[in-house]
Amino acid sequence: MGLSSISTAALAFLLVLAGSATADTCTQNRLHTTYPAPVAADGWSYRLIAHGLQRPRSILFDDSGALLVLESGKGVTRLTFDDSGGSCLGVKEHKTVVANAAVSGVTLRWFGLARLRTRLCPQLKLGADRAAQPRIADPQRLAAG
Amino acid sequence: MALIAQLNHGLQILNGSLLASTDNDVLSWRYDAGAGSVDTASQQVLVTNMTNSGHKTRTLLVTSNSQLLVSRGSAGNADPAAVEKSTGHCHIRSFTPSSTTADFASGGETVGWGLRNSVGIAEHPDGGIWSVENSVDNLSRQGTDIHKDNPGEELNYHGNVTNLRGANHGYPLCYALWGTDGFPNLGTLSVGDQFAVEAAEGVNVSPPTDAQCNTDYAAPALAFQAHTAPLDIVFDKNGSNAYITFHGSCEWCACGRANIQGTGRAR
Numbered sequence: 001m002g003l004s005s006i007s008t009a010a011l012a013f014l015l016v017l018a019g020s021a022t023a024d025t026c027t028q029n030r031l032h033t034t035y036p037a038p039v040a041a042d043g044w045s046y047r048l049i050a051h052g053l054q055r056p057r058s059i060l061f062d063d064s065g066a067l068l069v070l071e072s073g074k075g076v077t078r079l080t081f082d083d084s085g086g087s088c089l090g091v092k093e094h095k096t097v098v099a100n101a102a103v104s105g106v107t108l109r110w111f112g113l114a115r116l117r118t119r120l121c122p123q124l125k126l127g128a129d130r131a132a133q134p135r136i137a138d139p140q141r142l143a144a145g
Numbered sequence: 146m147a148l149i150a151q152l153n154h155g156l157q158i159l160n161g162s163l164l165a166s167t168d169n170d171v172l173s174w175r176y177d178a179g180a181g182s183v184d185t186a187s188q189q190v191l192v193t194n195m196t197n198s199g200h201k202t203r204t205l206l207v208t209s210n211s212q213l214l215v216s217r218g219s220a221g222n223a224d225p226a227a228v229e230k231s232t233g234h235c236h237i238r239s240f241t242p243s244s245t246t247a248d249f250a251s252g253g254e255t256v257g258w259g260l261r262n263s264v265g266i267a268e269h270p271d272g273g274i275w276s277v278e279n280s281v282d283n284l285s286r287q288g289t290d291i292h293k294d295n296p297g298e299e300l301n302y303h304g305n306v307t308n309l310r311g312a313n314h315g316y317p318l319c320y321a322l323w324g325t326d327g328f329p330n331l332g333t334l335s336v337g338d339q340f341a342v343e344a345a346e347g348v349n350v351s352p353p354t355d356a357q358c359n360t361d362y363a364a365p366a367l368a369f370q371a372h373t374a375p376l377d378i379v380f381d382k383n384g385s386n387a388y389i390t391f392h393g394s395c396e397w398c399a400c401g402r403a404n405i406q407g408t409g410r411a412r
Contacts, residue, residue, distance in 0.1 A: 057202070058156035062178040068163070070156040076165055078181045095181050098165060098174070100152050142388070 014050040016087040026088035047087040075099040155205035166203040169196040218262030225347035255311035265377040270384035274303040277375035287329040294324025297368030312363035319358035321368045337368040
C-alpha cells in the first residue's frame, strides 16, 4: 500500500493509493473530496483517509506503525488508524508531537503521480566520470487530479 | 510537546530521534514511538545556516548507512550564488549527525550541486541515491524564448550511498533539453541532453558551450516535461518501480492536461 498527500489552500487531506481496485465495502470511512476527485489508473484505487490537515508536506511511519505528518507552519502530527484492510483506514488517534510557534505558508497541490519501471543492469561498469545506474523503462501515469 | 518555529517540510527518523527542518536549521529530538512524544530537553540543531530567499524547504533523507541528506534550493529563479560552490546554494549535502552543529555549506559531503530545487530525494534498495529537480522558469536561448517546453524537469542520480558522486548537475549554466521544436541551434542534441544558455543576470562566469554542458556537468537520467514540478520520489521494496509525484503548474501548461512523460537513456 502506498501513501500520497494532497492539499488545497484551505484544507488538506491524506489519501491512500492502493495497488488493486476493489468494491467499496469500507464502512468506517465516508470521507470524500470537496474538489474534482482525482482519477486513478486501471488497477489502482484511492481513498481519502484523513482531512483537516494544514499543508501536509511529508509523511513517515514510526516504529510503532503510527503515521507522522509534517504540517507546514503547524508542526509534526501523529496519526494512528483503524485498519480494515486494503485502503479502508480511519483515523483512530490524532496527536501533536512538535508544534510550530508561528504559521508559515507553503502550499502543495497534488497534480499527478507517475510510476517508472526500473531494471537493474549490473553489467554496467563504473566509468571515470559516469557511474553505473539502472535502466529506466517507459513511465505510466497512475493517478491525476 | 516541543515548540519550535517554522517547521515547513523535512521529516525523518534516525536512531530513535525525530528530525525536522525549517528553512535555516535541521532539528532533532529523542522520540518515543510508543508514547508518540519527544523529549523537548533533548532538542539539538544538527545543521544550520541554510536560509536564503526563494526556495524555503529543506528536504531530509536518512540513508541506510545513517547519513543525513539535506537538500537546499535556490534563492530565486536564476540564482547567481549557485555558481560558487562555497555558498551552499542548490546543493544536496550529506552529514554524519553529531552533537556539534554542522554548517551546511562547509560541513558534510557534497551529494550533488547545481540543483535548482531538488525537493524529492530517495534511496533505492541497492543504495543508489536519486533526486527529482524543479527546473528554471522563463528561459531563453540565443534570443529565442524557449520557456514553454524547456527546460525539462529532471531525475538525477548521485551514485551509491557509499560512493557519492558530488557532481554538478548544471544549474544555472546548463539545463536539460525537453522540447526540440523551434529550439535554436539544436545540432545533435536530443531530449535529456544538457544545453547552455547565456549567463543570467548576476552570473559572472562565461557560459559554457553545449559540448561542455554535456562533458563537464551531469545530465539527468530522465527528463520530464517542462514545469511539471516533481516533488517526491519513492521506490518500492524490491526497487523495480519508482513513484514520482508531480505538482504541475497552471501558468505554463493547460491545467490537468500536462502530458507526463519521461525520456532518456542510462548514462
